[in-house]
Amino acid sequence: xxxxxxxxxxxxxxxxxxxxxxxxxxxxxxxxxxxxxxxxxxxxxxxxxxxxxxxxxxxxxxxxxxxxxxxxxxxxxxxxxxxxxxxxxxxxxxxxxxxxxxxxxxxxxxxxxxxxxxxxxxxxxxxxxxxxxxxxxxxxxxxxxxxxxxxxxxxxxxxxxxxxxxxxxxxxxxxxxxxxxxxxxxxxxxxxxxxxxxxxxxxxxxxxxxxxxxxxxxxxxxxxxxxxxxxxxxxxxxxxxxxxxxxxxxxxxxxxxxxxxxxxxxxxxxxxxxxxxxxxxxxxxxxxxxxxxxxxxxxxxxxxxxxxxxxxxxxxxxxxxxxxxxxxxxxxxxxxxxxxxxxxxxxxxxxxxxxxxxxxxxxxxxxxxxxxxxxxxxxxxxxxxxxxxxxxxxxxxxxxxxxxxxxxxxxxxxxxxxxxxxxxxxxxxxxxxxxxxxxxxxxxxxxxxxxxxxxxxxxxxxxxxxxxxxxxxxxxxxxxxxxxxxxxxxxxxxxxxxxxxxxxxxxxxxxxx
Amino acid sequence: xxxxxxxxxxxxxxxxxxxxxxxxxxxxxxxxxxxxxxxxxxxxxxxxxxxxxxxxxxxxxxxxxxxxxxxxxxxxxxxxxxxxxxxxxxxxxxxxxxxxxxxxxxxxxxxxxxxxxxxxxxxxxxxxxxxxxxxxxxxxxxxxxxxxxxxxxxxxxxxxxxxxxxxxxxxxxxxxxxxxxxxxxxxxxxxxxxxxxxxxxxxxxxxxxxxxxxxxxxxxxxxxxxxxxxxxxxxxxxxxxxxxxxxxxxxxxxxxxxxxxxxxxxxxxxxxxxxxxxxxxxxxxxxxxxxxxxxxxxxxxxxxxxxxxxxxxxxxxxxxxxxxxxxxxxxxxxxxxxxxxxxxxxxxxxxxxxxxxxxxxxxxxxxxxxxxxxxxxxxxx
Numbered sequence: 001x002x003x004x005x006x007x008x009x010x011x012x013x014x015x016x017x018x019x020x021x022x023x024x025x026x027x028x029x030x031x032x033x034x035x036x037x038x039x040x041x042x043x044x045x046x047x048x049x050x051x052x053x054x055x056x057x058x059x060x061x062x063x064x065x066x067x068x069x070x071x072x073x074x075x076x077x078x079x080x081x082x083x084x085x086x087x088x089x090x091x092x093x094x095x096x097x098x099x100x101x102x103x104x105x106x107x108x109x110x111x112x113x114x115x116x117x118x119x120x121x122x123x124x125x126x127x128x129x130x131x132x133x134x135x136x137x138x139x140x141x142x143x144x145x146x147x148x149x150x151x152x153x154x155x156x157x158x159x160x161x162x163x164x165x166x167x168x169x170x171x172x173x174x175x176x177x178x179x180x181x182x183x184x185x186x187x188x189x190x191x192x193x194x195x196x197x198x199x200x201x202x203x204x205x206x207x208x209x210x211x212x213x214x215x216x217x218x219x220x221x222x223x224x225x226x227x228x229x230x231x232x233x234x235x236x237x238x239x240x241x242x243x244x245x246x247x248x249x250x251x252x253x254x255x256x257x258x259x260x261x262x263x264x265x266x267x268x269x270x271x272x273x274x275x276x277x278x279x280x281x282x283x284x285x286x287x288x289x290x291x292x293x294x295x296x297x298x299x300x301x302x303x304x305x306x307x308x309x310x311x312x313x314x315x316x317x318x319x320x321x322x323x324x325x326x327x328x329x330x331x332x333x334x335x336x337x338x339x340x341x342x343x344x345x346x347x348x349x350x351x352x353x354x355x356x357x358x359x360x361x362x363x364x365x366x367x368x369x370x371x372x373x374x375x376x377x378x379x380x381x382x383x384x385x386x387x388x389x390x391x392x393x394x395x396x397x398x399x400x401x402x403x404x405x406x407x408x409x410x411x412x413x414x415x416x417x418x419x420x421x422x423x424x425x426x427x428x429x430x431x432x433x434x435x436x437x438x439x440x441x442x443x444x445x446x447x448x449x450x451x452x453x454x455x456x457x458x459x460x461x462x463x464x465x466x467x468x469x470x471x472x473x474x475x476x477x478x479x480x481x482x483x484x485x486x487x488x489x490x491x492x493x494x495x496x497x498x499x500x501x502x503x504x505x506x507x508x509x510x511x512x513x
Numbered sequence: 514x515x516x517x518x519x520x521x522x523x524x525x526x527x528x529x530x531x532x533x534x535x536x537x538x539x540x541x542x543x544x545x546x547x548x549x550x551x552x553x554x555x556x557x558x559x560x561x562x563x564x565x566x567x568x569x570x571x572x573x574x575x576x577x578x579x580x581x582x583x584x585x586x587x588x589x590x591x592x593x594x595x596x597x598x599x600x601x602x603x604x605x606x607x608x609x610x611x612x613x614x615x616x617x618x619x620x621x622x623x624x625x626x627x628x629x630x631x632x633x634x635x636x637x638x639x640x641x642x643x644x645x646x647x648x649x650x651x652x653x654x655x656x657x658x659x660x661x662x663x664x665x666x667x668x669x670x671x672x673x674x675x676x677x678x679x680x681x682x683x684x685x686x687x688x689x690x691x692x693x694x695x696x697x698x699x700x701x702x703x704x705x706x707x708x709x710x711x712x713x714x715x716x717x718x719x720x721x722x723x724x725x726x727x728x729x730x731x732x733x734x735x736x737x738x739x740x741x742x743x744x745x746x747x748x749x750x751x752x753x754x755x756x757x758x759x760x761x762x763x764x765x766x767x768x769x770x771x772x773x774x775x776x777x778x779x780x781x782x783x784x785x786x787x788x789x790x791x792x793x794x795x796x797x798x799x800x801x802x803x804x805x806x807x808x809x810x811x812x813x814x815x816x817x818x819x820x821x822x823x824x825x826x827x828x829x830x831x832x833x834x835x836x837x838x839x840x841x842x843x844x845x846x847x848x849x850x851x852x853x854x855x856x857x858x859x860x861x862x863x864x865x866x867x868x869x870x871x872x873x874x875x876x877x878x879x880x881x882x883x884x885x886x887x888x889x890x891x892x893x894x
Contacts, residue, residue: 315762336764345762353762356755358822363748368763370748379743421763 008068009034009206010089010175015065015076017050024050025061026230032175037197037207039221039238041214041250047230048210052179055208056091057081088174090164092181098160100149104140105131107148108163134162139196154189157181158196165205176200177208182216194220213300214243214504226250247500268292270324271460272312272429277321280307283484285321289429294451294461296475298468298503303481305464306348309431312462313345314338326428339368342428346418346435348464354418355406362388362402364417369425387424395420396446412443419447423454430454433464448474468499572818572828572864576835583842592845596722604717604724606837608633608788610830611730613808613815614737615781617824619774620812621741623754624680626775627805628669629782631691634801636662636786638695638704641796645707654709658790659783665691666779670772680775688802695798704796716791726788733781738826740777750774810861811836817864836860 008031017025025047032038042048053059055067057080065076069087084091098107105127109115115126131144140151140158148156165176178197182190190213197220201207211217217224218238226233226249233249268291277285281304289295299305310316312323314332323330325341332338335345347353356364365388366373373380388402397416399409406414415435422430432451436444451461451474465471471478472494480488480502488502567574583593592598612629619626640658643649649657669687673680718725741747749770752760760767785804790796814836815828839860840853 313762334764334766335762336766339764347759347762352756353758356752356759359751359755363751367748367752367759368765370745374745379745 008032009070010208011068012051012055012076013066013068015051015054016062017047017054017059018062023230025054028227028230028232030225030232031235032206032208033223034206035201035204036222037201037209037220039217039224040208040210040227041217041224041246042227046227046250048227049179050230051227052091052177052208052210054079055084055089055177057084089177090174091177091179092157092160092164093179098148098156098163100156101147103145104135104142104148104151104159105144107159108134108166110163112166134166138162139199152189152192154192157193161200175206175208177210179210181209182211182213190216214246214500217246218243243501243504244497247497250500271326272462273324274312275322275324277308277311277318277323278484279311279317279319279321280304281484282307282311282481285481285484285486287479287486287489289460289462291460292455292458293477294455294463294475296471296478297462297464297481298471298478298499299481300503301466304484305481306433308481309345309433309462309464312338312429313343313431315345339425342425343431344422344425344427344429345431346415346422346433348433348437350411350415350418350438355414357407358405360403361392361397361399361406361409361417364406365391365402365420365424367421369421391420391424395423395450410443411438412447415439415447416443416450419450423450423459426457427459430459430461432461434466435463436465436470444470468496468503471499472496569821570818571867572814572831572835576831576838579835579838579842583838583845586842586846588847589842589845593842598841600719600722600724602834602837602841603727604792606833607724607726607730608785608792609804609807609811610833611733611781611788612785612804613811613829613833614733614826615778615785616808616812617737617741617826617829618750618777618781619680619771620824621747621754622750622771622774623757624673624771624774625684625809626666626669626778627681627684627809628665628688628691629778629785629808630802630805631688631695632662632665632779632782632801633786633789633804634798635665635691635695636783637790637801638699638786638796638798640787640790641704641708642698644709644712645704645796648707651709651711654712655787658787659780662783662786663776663780665782666776667772669779670775673775674768674772688805692802695801699796699798701798703798705794708790708794708796712791713794716788716794726792729784729788733784734826734830737781741826746770746773807836807857810857814861814864817867832864 011029011031013029015025015028015030016023028047028051030040030051040048040051050059054061054065054076060078061076063075063077067074067076067079069089072087074083074087099110105124108131109127115123115130117123128144135142135144138158138161140155140162142151142155148159151159161176161178161181165174182193194216197207197209201220209217209221218241221238223235224238224241224246225235226246228250236249270288271291272289273287275286281302285304285308287295297305297308307316311318312332314334314337318331325343330341332341332343338345351357356367359367362384363370366384370379370384373384385402391397392399392402395416397409397420398413406417409417415438419435430451435451436447439447451463455461463471463475465474475494478490478494478499479486480490480499482488482503490499490502583589586593612633616626616629636658639661640654643654643657665687669680669684672678672683715725720728741750749760749765752763752765753767753770757767786801789800793800811832812824812829814832815830816822816824817828818831819825819828836857839856843852843856844850
């Protein structure tokens with residue numbers, strides 16, 4: 001670092017963080033210069049969000065990590081959210097905690113305090129006046145009393161940003177950290193938000209910007225830091241970079257050994273097919289799933305990947321279109337109807353949608369199938385125990401006793417419990433939504449081996465994953481979902497680079513692959 | 514574990530690290546168990562086994578110790594040790610126990626039924642009224658009382674599941690509604706005429722020295738235990754109570770099962786109502802609703818023993834008799850009446866807190882030794 005460059009306003013050095021002995025961050029350095037927009041990039045599990053959480057004081061770093069803010073130097077081990085706030089760090093998270101029923105003024109006031117008159121009553125006049133000033137400053141054209149829900153998506157995010165930075169008179173101090181602020185925004189709203197970020201940066205605000213969308217990063221960022229597997233890959237000037245350069249940095253070395261060998265492209269029968277499927281974010285989706293195939297579904301957050309799986313499983317309303325399963329037209333009204341027809345579904349949110357906290361591993365494995373052990377008014381607990389023991393062995397679940405509550409398991413093992421629940425039913429179609437989220441790399445390999453095994457036994461798999469790397473390795477074929485349609489059907493050779501390009505391409509573009 | 518960075522650079526003045534649970538990556542976000550803790554630990558040794566036993570059966574041990582204490586204490590022993598005393602306790606608690614057992618069914622599915630007490634009162638008045646005003650045969654009166662309870666449960670269940678209203682609110686409403694209806698029908702007077710003698714003598718009678726109502730209680734306990742622990746339906750209720758969304762996604766019919774849970778708790782309240790009529794020999798509009806809070810307290814107290822942190826049948830029974838034995842004993846000892854309410858309240862809070870402390874992981878908050886704090890023990894995976 002030459003002396004000509006401005007001193008960093010925020011510098012992190014030697015930041016490590018381990019979860020259960022697995023390093024999510026491994027000696028990461030980061031320096032952010034005053035007044036720049038600094039982008040933080042990396043795939044899923046690269047440690048981006050852990051880094052942000054450490055800075056926010058939500059997650060404690062391992063000892064030895066140092067945070068320098070201007071002239072002061074602090075230990076990040078024992079860093080708290082109060083200290084982060086006092087130090088001028090402001091955070092706007094992916095789904096900002098805004099209250100859509102309340103007015104803009106109220107939403108902003110929650111960031112500091114409500115002004116009160118002498119009697120202790122909220123001084124609405126003062127609050128609305130202050131809010132109007134802030135709105136003008138940030139270029140939001142709305143009255144302070146407007147309910148937040150009435151605003152466009154980009155403006156809602158702007159309100160969250162205003163709330164975060166409102167009490168700092170001096171825009172040149174501190175750092176504004178934005179965690180994927182555009183993830184939930186429709187494409188046309190993104191440009192509006194980026195415009196105000198550029199203006200804000202030009203006024204001297206330092207911004208740390210986390211995003212998946214490479215075009216965005218290239219259009220707003222001055223410099224880019226790329227993380228991969230918890231390590232810093234590089235910090236580079238954004239000027240002159242292309243999306244391909246970034247992909248190169250993000251994806252890095254191949255991970256072939258993690259994934260089982262791909263089988264020859266199956267030329268077998270169609271098991272499940274969809275024609276003109278519409279509903280939620282999906283406009284018109286058609287595809288065929290073949291016997292024994294692992295068919296990937298790629299797309300950005302909000303592209304409707306999860307909704308597609310849920311539609312097939314009878315857990316999301318289908319507005320139009322047909323689904324054919326094993327030659328018969330089906331439209332399942334409930335998950336139990338889908339299950340009866342041999343469909344299985346592993347949801348994305350393991351904790352919220354799949355696990356039964358407080359219930360034992362055994363009960364979690366046989367959830368939904370308990371009826372199979374009940375005959376002649378007797379519950380065959382021993383049969384259930386034997387089957388669970390088999391499942392624990394077959395699905396490589398590391399557990400002491402099957403009476404252990406399921407929440408004592410690690411993420412990978414809990415996910416294997418959910419997989420075991422479905423795979424032992426020998427489903428015809430297995431719908432998987434981000435099956436390796438929050439799963440360490442070892443268990444991830446095992447999970448993909450189990451999925452491959454299932455396909456050899458006749459199961460066909462529809463796999464949703466955000467990581468292009470993972471899709472490229474685990475799938476025989478990948479559908480790219482964009483703008484509510486299948487924008488591309490990618491066959492061999494599957495490459496993470498190509499998938500990343502296709503996923504991030506402008507929604508209007510049509511690909512023929 | 515070998516990959517964690519060197520910790521030797523930690524300065525002594527470091528603030529205490531926050532305590533993190535071993536599996537904090539997958540930190541529990543679902544509904545907390547009724548009692549903190551649960552049955553988590555797997556490590557066992559002779560000491561741990563003893564602790565584990567005490568933890569699980571502390572309330573049972575306390576019940577036995579109480580029986581011993583009142584049986585030997587000079588101020589109570591004379592009256593307490595008489596067979597009539599035990600018969601009286603068992604008989605009088607049977608009504609509450611049947612009510613509480615029924616309550617367990619919706620509670621396990623994550624719902625509360627605050628109307629059970631009023632429903633029992635309604636069933637008792639309804640059966641009494643059927644005998645007194647319509648002169649129905651013996652069995653018809655009994656069935657009518659039970660059916661009224663089931664009907665109330667059905668209404669509760671339908672409102673909760675069809676309109677998606679919190680069961681707390683719905684059953685609070687029906688509880689009050691029923692109370693009003695009962696007072697309107699009875700004009701606040703007990704129905705004492707026309708109750709068949711068979712009903713009254715059954716309620717007050719003994720078989721083999723044991724009150725008849727205790728046999729009803731035993732049957733109810735077996736039915737509820739079987740339902741909750743030995744049928745797929747019970748398994749589904751546990752699942753719904755743990756995670757409604759996940760239950761739907763494994764094909765459980767959440768609405769139907771939840772509705773049925775209310776029908777069952779109403780039915781048991783109906784049974785309890787008829788038992789009430791049989792025991793007191795009159796349909797009294799004033800009793801019934803008073804049972805609700807005691808039943809809820811007993812259910813929670815029961816969750817502090819046997820299956821720790823979970824509502825369960827044996828724990829509930831022990832809890833009810835623990836409270837009854839002590840309240841009776843204290844009354845014999847001549848303490849004031851208000852003591853019984855204080856005792857119930859204290860037992861509930863202390864027992865639940867105690868079960869929580871005992872089932873907390875032993876290694877927990879020693880922030881001084883930094884080695885165990887943030888890296889934690891390896892996942893039990």
